[in-house]
Amino acid sequence: xxxDARRNRARVLEAAEAVFAARGISASTEEIAHRAGVGIGTxxxxxxxxxxxxxxxxxxxxARLGETARSLAxxxxxxxxxxxxxxxxxxxxxxxxxxVEALADxxxxxxxxxxxxxxxxxxxxxxxxxxxxxxGAVRDDIGVAELIALVVGASRTAEHxxxxxxxxARTLQVVFDGLRxxxxxxx
Amino acid sequence: xxxDARRNRARVLEAAEAVFAARGISASTEEIAHRAGVGIGTxxxxxxxxxxxxxxxxxxxxARLGETARSLAxxxxxxxxxxxxxxxxxxxxxxxxxxVEALADxxxxxxxxxxxxxxxxxxxxxxxxxxxxxxGAVRDDIGVAELIALVVGASRTAEHxxxxxxxxARTLQVVFDGLRxxxxxxx
Numbered sequence: 001x002x003x004d005a006r007r008n009r010a011r012v013l014e015a016a017e018a019v020f021a022a023r024g025i026s027a028s029t030e031e032i033a034h035r036a037g038v039g040i041g042t043x044x045x046x047x048x049x050x051x052x053x054x055x056x057x058x059x060x061x062x063a064r065l066g067e068t069a070r071s072l073a074x075x076x077x078x079x080x081x082x083x084x085x086x087x088x089x090x091x092x093x094x095x096x097x098x099x100v101e102a103l104a105d106x107x108x109x110x111x112x113x114x115x116x117x118x119x120x121x122x123x124x125x126x127x128x129x130x131x132x133x134x135x136g137a138v139r140d141d142i143g144v145a146e147l148i149a150l151v152v153g154a155s156r157t158a159e160h161x162x163x164x165x166x167x168x169a170r171t172l173q174v175v176f177d178g179l180r181x182x183x184x185x186x187x
Numbered sequence: 188x189x190x191d192a193r194r195n196r197a198r199v200l201e202a203a204e205a206v207f208a209a210r211g212i213s214a215s216t217e218e219i220a221h222r223a224g225v226g227i228g229t230x231x232x233x234x235x236x237x238x239x240x241x242x243x244x245x246x247x248x249x250a251r252l253g254e255t256a257r258s259l260a261x262x263x264x265x266x267x268x269x270x271x272x273x274x275x276x277x278x279x280x281x282x283x284x285x286x287v288e289a290l291a292d293x294x295x296x297x298x299x300x301x302x303x304x305x306x307x308x309x310x311x312x313x314x315x316x317x318x319x320x321x322x323g324a325v326r327d328d329i330g331v332a333e334l335i336a337l338v339v340g341a342s343r344t345a346e347h348x349x350x351x352x353x354x355x356a357r358t359l360q361v362v363f364d365g366l367r368x369x370x371x372x373x374x
Binding site: 109139141142145146149150152153154156157160163164167168170171173174175176177178179181 | 296328329332333336337339340341343344347350351354355358360361362363364365366
């Protein structure tokens with residue numbers, strides 16, 4: 001891809017993410033093109049369908065998540081790093097939305113999980129979880145599948161329209177205390 | 188409504204719930220009519236739109252939940268009763284589905300929450316939570332809003348296509364340990 005085509009693609013993705021967050025995934029391609037400052041033909045050239053656009057957005061988000069998890073692998077306090085990352089993912093879901101709607105599409109959801117970015121993100125999260133468990137900060141009877149299930153659940157809760165931020169914070173506290181319940185898990 | 192009309196309405200609702208669970212909410216009205224053993228005109232007479240049908244299903248489910256919560260209000264062990272009810276709601280979400288798709292519609296979601304059945308269910312859940320907290324089985328720094336947020340999160344996780352049942356069970360264990368973290372909440 002030429003440099004200007006790559007730049008346009010990135011601008012469309014960024015615009016689409018913002019427009020979907022504001023209006024849901026039923027937002028029009030015209031609005032996305034307008035916000036990106038490109039013609040509608042450019043949007044369709046890079047992303048022939050809305051599903052392709054949505055998939056690209058989610059893949060990029062998953063790739064960023066994997067990078068962040070990898071960068072935290074050497075954190076001095078892996079437990080705190082894991083809880084911070086958990087909170088960050090949930091807050092991103094709350095502000096950027098699109099997850100609930102997109103992941104209701106099981107085929108898309110499964111393509112993201114099987115993608116290279118998806119696999120790498122799971123691996124990086126798993127490595128961080130291992131370190132947090134070795135440090136005694138997280139119970140050791142769960143694996144990365146349970147961690148992801150908890151993040152997905154909390155993210156979907158957070159995405160819920162009109163959810164009070166204080167309620168969300170207390171909800172996360174319950175989940176974190178459950179994750180920390182090291183003694184209980186061993187007994 | 189005449190008795191036979193009421194009976195037909197109930198049959199359509201039951202059929203729709205089963206068909207939506209099996210095929211998602213994009214299932215056809217023809218299939219629902221066929222399963223209910225009524226004409227397609229009968230389906231449309233009771234439920235002019237698919238949204239009306241979906242709303243009726245969810246309202247009925249919420250009403251049943253409220254009844255169950257009320258019947259548990261005098262349980263000898265309110266903590267165990269609350270955790271059992273939590274598990275039951277999540278398992279129902281996993282088998283009957285339709286939540287994720289339906290609740291992506293914020294307007295529908297808000298109508299359910301404001302309905303009489305919705306308000307009564309919240310009240311009954313709140314009463315059960317109070318009793319569990321008085322018995323020392325659940326931390327006392329959360330309210331019914333946090334409880335519902337946790338149920339919604341776990342339900343959406345459970346509804347997720349292909350989620351391993353053992354992973355779901357361990358995920359619920361983490362949430363329950365977090366809810367039980369009475370000492371931590373007080374410290």
